[in-house]
Amino acid sequence: xxxxxxxxxxxTMKGIxxxxxxxxxxxxxxxxxxxxxxxxxxxxxGAGKSTLSNVLTGLYRPxxxxxxxxxxxxxxxxxxxxxxxxxxxxHQHFRLVNSFTVAENIILGEQSKNLMxxxxxxxxxxxxxxxxxxxxxxxxxxxxQLSVGEQQRVEILKALYHGAKILxxxxxxxVLTPQEADALFVVLRSMVAEGRTVIFISHKLDEVxxxxxxxxxxxxxxxxxxxxxxxxxTRDLARLMVGRDVVFDRVVRTSQAEPDNVVLQISNIDAxxxxxxxxxxxxxxxxxxxxxxxxxxxxxxxxRELAEVIGGMRNATRGTVAVNNEVIPNGRxxxxxxxxxxxxxxxxLHTGLVxxxxxxxxxxxxxxxxxxxxxxxxxxxxxIRDQAxxxxxxxxxxxxxxxxxxxxxxGGNVQKILLAREFNTSPSVMVVSSPTRGLDVxxxxxxxxxxxxxxxxxxxxxxxxxxxEEIFALAxxxxxxxxxxxxxxxxxxxxxxxxxGLLMGGIAIHQENN
Ligand SMILES: Nc1ncnc2c1ncn2[C@@H]1O[C@H](COP(=O)(O)OP(=O)(O)OP(=O)(O)O)[C@@H](O)[C@H]1O
Ligand SMILES: [Mg+2]
Numbered sequence: 485x486x487x488x489x490x491x492x493x494x495x496t497m498k499g500i501x502x503x504x505x506x507x508x509x510x511x512x513x514x515x516x517x518x519x520x521x522x523x524x525x526x527x528x529x530g531a532g533k534s535t536l537s538n539v540l541t542g543l544y545r546p547x548x549x550x551x552x553x554x555x556x557x558x559x560x561x562x563x564x565x566x567x568x569x570x571x572x573x574x575h576q577h578f579r580l581v582n583s584f585t586v587a588e589n590i591i592l593g594e595q596s597k598n599l600m601x602x603x604x605x606x607x608x609x610x611x612x613x614x615x616x617x618x619x620x621x622x623x624x625x626x627x628x629q630l631s632v633g634e635q636q637r638v639e640i641l642k643a644l645y646h647g648a649k650i651l652x653x654x655x656x657x658x659v660l661t662p663q664e665a666d667a668l669f670v671v672l673r674s675m676v677a678e679g680r681t682v683i684f685i686s687h688k689l690d691e692v693x694x695x696x697x698x699x700x701x702x703x704x705x706x707x708x709x710x711x712x713x714x715x716x717x718t719r720d721l722a723r724l725m726v727g728r729d730v731v732f733d734r735v736v737r738t739s740q741a742e743p744d745n746v747v748l749q750i751s752n753i754d755a756x757x758x759x760x761x762x763x764x765x766x767x768x769x770x771x772x773x774x775x776x777x778x779x780x781x782x783x784x785x786x787x788r789e790l791a792e793v794i795g796g797m798r799n800a801t802r803g804t805v806a807v808n809n810e811v812i813p814n815g816r817x818x819x820x821x822x823x824x825x826x827x828x829x830x831x832x833l834h835t836g837l838v839x840x841x842x843x844x845x846x847x848x849x850x851x852x853x854x855x856x857x858x859x860x861x862x863x864x865x866x867x868i869r870d871q872a873x874x875x876x877x878x879x880x881x882x883x884x885x886x887x888x889x890x891x892x893x894x895g896g897n898v899q900k901i902l903l904a905r906e907f908n909t910s911p912s913v914m915v916v917s918s919p920t921r922g923l924d925v926x927x928x929x930x931x932x933x934x935x936x937x938x939x940x941x942x943x944x945x946x947x948x949x950x951x952x953e954e955i956f957a958l959a960x961x962x963x964x965x966x967x968x969x970x971x972x973x974x975x976x977x978x979x980x981x982x983x984x985g986l987l988m989g990g991i992a993i994h995q996e997n998n
Contacts, residue, residue, distance in 0.1 A: 492679045492680075493554060493570050494681070495551065496551070497536070497551050500512070500539055501548035502544055506884025508705050509532045509705055511705035512548075512706060515700055519649075520680075521682070522682040522695050522696045524684045524692040524700070525702065526685075526687075526699055527703060527725055527924070528896075529900070532705040534685070537573060537652045537654055537683070537685065540573075542564075572642075572646065573652040574640055576655050576658065578638075583628065584626065585626050586627065587603060587606055588603075590606070590623075610623045617674050633667075636656060637671075644675075650683065651681070651683070653682070654685045655687070656668060656684070669691075676697075684696060687928075689722060689925065692721070701721065725924060725926070728926075730925045738940045741773075741775035741939070742774055743961065746770045746772055747824075748771040748807055748825075750770070750803070750804075752768060753767040754766060754803060755799065764793070764800075775939065776939050776947055777959065777960065777963060778948075778955040778961070778976075779949070779970075780949065780964045780965070781948075782966075782988055785965045786965055787917065789968075791948055794820065794913075795817065796812065796815055796821070812825075824912030825915065826909050827906070828902055828903060828906050828915070828916040836902045842886065842888060844887060846890050847871065879904045879930065880926075881893075882897050899922060899923055903916075903919060903934065911938075912943060914935075914938060916948065919931055952981050956979075966988065
């Protein structure tokens with residue numbers, strides 16, 4: 485495989501239409517990405533970004549419109565054909581084989597052509613590419629040993645190794661820590677400096693401003709405009725995406741937090757992670773009525789385990805969880821639910837929802853045993869459908885109907901369904917993990933308002949997030965988690981980004997621990 489970046493590629497998509505039953509996902513999209521640029525693709529949840537990428541990589545065939553490479557019209561019947569012409573994609577869900585090494589995964593695609601794999605030559609080439617683009621990864625490591633960020637680097641190397649001159653990344657930073665995201669941007673910039681083309685999809689406007697040269701905004705399947713990054717602002721971009729002004733400020737509260745009126749009490753909790761290593765050590769925390777307590781921390785410091793212990797999905801090895809002063813039995817999801825805990829997990833499609841089930845059925849997953857949803861153990865379809873219709877409207881969920889399977893919805897709309905269901909269970913305590921990850925700016929505003937509404941109505945909210953902007957917009961109090969312990973407890977109005985950031989990095993500062 486030769487790496488001839490000299491043959492630079494400009495891709496032009498004209499009038500792309502892609503229909504699915506009940507939706508026109510792309511409705512005449514015009515899009516052009518030039519060699520040597522990072523071109524960001526922006527748009528609300530369901531605007532058609534992923535669909536357009538899938539058309540470009542040969543996963544979907546457009547119903548109308550053309551794709552040209554350097555003015556030559558091309559047709560792709562599969563991702564392999566697109567890659568042969570130099571178009572590669574890094575999907576949000578990686579397609580790597582866990583038990584294989586990095587190098588084996590990278591050359592996998594070649595096997596059919598070349599049964600006698602020359603692994604050592606391949607490793608040499610992989611290392612050369614890694615050095616060229618500043619991608620730090622060990623070719624001999626096995627995938628299961630790597631962090632999510634490292635696995636993403638393997639996917640990028642794989643695309644480069646197979647000759648991608650145009651690389652599409654669909655929300656690559658959604659799974660990265662802020663530090664990993666910065667490292668990725670350096671890699672992307674060095675790729676375009678070599679004459680490659682990067683198409684970058686993200687909802688994070690400041691990221692887009694930091695890394696992109698040009699931006700194309702899609703709305704409802706149509707191109708709104710293509711602009712130079714240098715001539716725009718995040719506020720303008722938000723308006724272009726949503727079609728109105730978006731407020732980024734702190735949401736105004738109508739009720740006071742009551743930290744002394746404790747609704748959730750965690751006492752001396754220890755717990756192990758999936759591999760049996762200790763993930764939580766002696767966690768004490770409380771959340772009061774109407775209080776929003778944020779847990780800041782870099783992912784992987786025990787936040788997921790803590791949320792799971794509270795939700796009853798994981799056993800604590802020591803300590804207790806009490807809701808409204810009643811200790812809930814260890815590791816019992818249903819008990820935790822009936823005690824009034826609602827839980828919005830990080831991993832939506834695997835633990836939060838049933839992907840193959842319809843929108844309306846997912847909305848009643850937690851309430852189907854109760855009136856008004858069921859009567860004498862019979863589900864009341866009419867009630868279920870009306871409830872679903874109301875929720876779709878209230879949360880602005882983009883779906884063809886209430887009976888559409890949730891796996892067909894765009895990423896952000898899946899999250900709206902999950903949040904709507906959890907808000908609807910009238911909980912005492914809500915544990916929410918990265919609730920706005922993958923959401924567009926308008927949806928973020930909507931979700932934040934709902935969280936504040938919940939708190940105003942008396943719910944104690946435990947917000948787990950790496951996003952300091954989100955934490956400062958919502959929290960009354962900020963706890964910082966580091967290596968399975970709580971290393972800081974600060975009233976939001978006394979906290980600064982710097983102090984929280986340092987604590988997240990394990991650097992203790994002098995402060996009162998209350
Ligand atoms: N395979 C499919 N079958 C049916 N409908 C689909 C399919 N893929 C996408 N859609 C629909 O097409 C529309 C556009 O979806 P797409 O995934 O392209 O949006 P997106 O801009 O990537 O959104 P997000 O930011 O939420 O990821 C949505 O209404 C979605 O429900
Ligand atoms: Mg998408």
